[in-house]
Amino acid sequence: MELRPILSALMRSRVALVLLGLQIALTLAIVCNSLFIISERAALMERPSGMNEADTFILASIGFGADFNLKNAIADDLAMLRALPGVVAAAPINSLPMTNGGWSSGLSLTREQKTSSAYSAMYFSDDQALTAMGAQLIAGRPYRPEELGERTRKTAGWPPVIIISRALGHKLWPGQDPVGKTVWLDTEAEASTVIGVIDRLQAPWVHNEEVVEFATVLPEVINEGAFTRYIIRAAPGQRDAVMKAAEAKLAEINPSRIVREGKTLEKVRAEAYAGDRAMMIILGVVIASLLVITALGIVGMASFWVTQRTKQIGTRRALGATRGAILRYFLAENFVITSIGLLLGTALAYGFNVWLIRHYQTQAMPWYYVPVGCLSLWLLGQLAVLGPARRASRVPPAMATRSV
Numbered sequence: 489m490e491l492r493p494i495l496s497a498l499m500r501s502r503v504a505l506v507l508l509g510l511q512i513a514l515t516l517a518i519v520c521n522s523l524f525i526i527s528e529r530a531a532l533m534e535r536p537s538g539m540n541e542a543d544t545f546i547l548a549s550i551g552f553g554a555d556f557n558l559k560n561a562i563a564d565d566l567a568m569l570r571a572l573p574g575v576v577a578a579a580p581i582n583s584l585p586m587t588n589g590g591w592s593s594g595l596s597l598t599r600e601q602k603t604s605s606a607y608s609a610m611y612f613s614d615d616q617a618l619t620a621m622g623a624q625l626i627a628g629r630p631y632r633p634e635e636l637g638e639r640t641r642k643t644a645g646w647p648p649v650i651i652i653s654r655a656l657g658h659k660l661w662p663g664q665d666p667v668g669k670t671v672w673l674d675t676e677a678e679a680s681t682v683i684g685v686i687d688r689l690q691a692p693w694v695h696n697e698e699v700v701e702f703a704t705v706l707p708e709v710i711n712e713g714a715f716t717r718y719i720i721r722a723a724p725g726q727r728d729a730v731m732k733a734a735e736a737k738l739a740e741i742n743p744s745r746i747v748r749e750g751k752t753l754e755k756v757r758a759e760a761y762a763g764d765r766a767m768m769i770i771l772g773v774v775i776a777s778l779l780v781i782t783a784l785g786i787v788g789m790a791s792f793w794v795t796q797r798t799k800q801i802g803t804r805r806a807l808g809a810t811r812g813a814i815l816r817y818f819l820a821e822n823f824v825i826t827s828i829g830l831l832l833g834t835a836l837a838y839g840f841n842v843w844l845i846r847h848y849q850t851q852a853m854p855w856y857y858v859p860v861g862c863l864s865l866w867l868l869g870q871l872a873v874l875g876p877a878r879r880a881s882r883v884p885p886a887m888a889t890r891s892v
Contacts, residue, residue, distance in 0.1 A: 505825060508789055512829025512865060515782045517836035520861045521844065522771040524853045529764040532695075533757075537585040538653070538688035538703075540622025541753040543576070544721045545731045546584060548749035549738060551714035556744045559638070559711050568737055569718065570616075574726040575734070577619035580709050581719050582612045584621075584753075585690035586760035592691070592699065596672040597660060599679070605671075606659045608652070608702040609691035612639055612710050613719075618651070618686065620719045623705075626654065628667040628684030631707040639708040645677035647707050651684035655701035673704075694760050717749070727752065782865070783872040786826075790818060790876035798883055806885040818877035819870055826869040830862045837861070 551561060562580050569578035583590030591612070594604025611617065615631040628651070635649055650671075657666030670679040689703040710716070722730040731750055738747045751759075758765075794801070801814060841853040 505828075508785055508825055509829035509832065511782055511785050512826055512869070513833035513836055515778045516830055516833030516858070516861050516865055517840050518778060519775050519865075520837045520857045521840050521853065522775050523861075524841070524857055525844075525850070526768050526771050528851065529761075529768050533761045533764055535690070536688060537690045537753070537757070538621070538623055538686065539585060539753060540721060541757065543724055543727050544620070544622060544719060545727060545752045546717055546719050546749060546756070547731075547735055547738060547747060548715065548717045549742075549745050549747055551742075551745040553744045556714055558714055558716065561742055561745065562709060562711070562716055564741060565716075565718065565738060566614075568741055569720055569734055572730065572734055572737065574723050574730040576721045576723055577616045578718055578720045579613045579616040579620040580716050581617060581620075582710050582717065583609070583692050584611075584717075584719060584756065585692060585703075586694055586753075586756050587692045588694065588760060590692035593673050593704075595656075595660065595704075596675055599672055599675045601672075601675060606656060606702055607699050608656050608704045609693075609699065611689075611703060611705045612708045613705060614707065614709055617705055617719075620721045621689070622721060623689050624687040625651075625684055626687045627665065628682070630684060635707045637708045638711040639706075640710075640712045643708075646673040646680050648678065648680055649683045649707065650680045651686060651705045652682055653689045653701060653703040654685055654687055656703065657682070657685050659702065714745070779868060783868055786822060786869055786872040787876060790822065790873045791879075793821075794818070794876045794880040797880075801880050801883040802885055805883060811881040814881040814883070815877050818873055818880055822869050822873040822877075823866065826866055830865060833865075834858050834862070 549561065549565065551558060566578060566580070569575055591610040592607055593610050594607050597605050613620075614636050615633055617623075618625060618630055631649070631651070635647070637647060650673075652660075652666060660666065660671065661669055666682045666685055669682050671682065672679050686703075686705070688701065689705070691700050691703055693700065720730065720734055731752070735747055735750050738745075804814065805811075837858050838853070841850075844850045845852060
């Protein structure tokens with residue numbers, strides 16, 4: 489089929505051509521970038537924390553009254569929790585992955601450094617912390633009871649031994665075994681020796697890409713104020729029952745405190761990524777709306793042109809054009825319009841992605857998003873115009889003889 493008659497007909501409706509082309513172009517640009525953002529957020533939400541999330545939960549204790557002693561309360565609570573049926577391990581901890589709040593510190597490879605070699609989340613706990621979290625020790629050893637200490641505002645320096653995540657070890661000593669290496673958490677204090685490496689443990693801040701995989705577990709329990717948080721790991725399938733029993737027992741053994749924040753790690757994850765999930769839903773609605781509006785625009789414009797050209801179509805039928813030829817004409821016309829819009833949309837899609845990279849630190853969109861988007865919109869355009877095109881193909885030859 490020759491393109492000249494199609495282009496000639498389109499030039500007589502320049503405004504409609506421009507508006508429909510712009511609509512297709514904007515749809516391609518927005519849909520491609522929105523789908524990429526959705527895929528990024530989905531990957532972020534599925535990123536493993538390094539913990540056993542299915543069997544683990546947290547509880548918090550806030551003491552009140554002049555006679556409340558945090559150190560004694562922690563000792564009593566741990567004795568009760570660890571003896572509770574169904575509990576695999578329990579440990580006090582200052583923060584957890586995906587809670588978006590915690591302690592971080594820089595690590596230096598020499599005392600003389602002015603700038604830290606890396607920054608890491610700091611998890612303060614005891615010798616059951618790794619078991620309670622479900623973190624996998626891949627090198628070295630866990631803490632021994634004699635290596636445990638406590639931290640208050642008056643505590644100076646850092647513990648002589650630490651356990652770090654594999655990503656942090658690779659950052660500090662690329663291609664080397666971190667076990668046995670020394671690092672300074674404070675260049676004015678003594679160095680700490682790495683005695684163990686865990687496969688993975690995220691930092692609390694899910695959107696801080698620079699440090700999200702860098703974690704350090706320290707053998708110190710925070711003994712300051714009246715607040716403490718416990719992480720409890722239950723036997724498989726017993727988490728909910730154990731959480732209910734643990735919360736009741738904590739309130740029972742010490743009435744001088746409030747027990748709250750009973751959450752599964754699955755709920756912690758859901759809360760951490762609630763904003764990302766909402767963004768994905770909004771973008772999904774935007775994508776669906778744009779595709780529907782674009783399809784309706786194509787249908788409306790094609791229907792208008794069929795009505796406007798009814799006598800012309802009848803003349804072509806009278807001159808021997810088949811129904812298939814009329815159908816192919818309108819499909820080809822829509823293909824030309826869609827292609828013009830997609831050429832502009834391709835430039836807009838990549839330009840929009842560059843703008844997002846510069847202003848919102850997103851990643852570069854993979855090359856295949858735009859070609860797949862073009863193919864999808866071509867298909868959408870052909871499906872949308874099919875109804876009006878079939879109606880045009882049914883115009884009888886006798887229509888050419890009717891007076892205007």
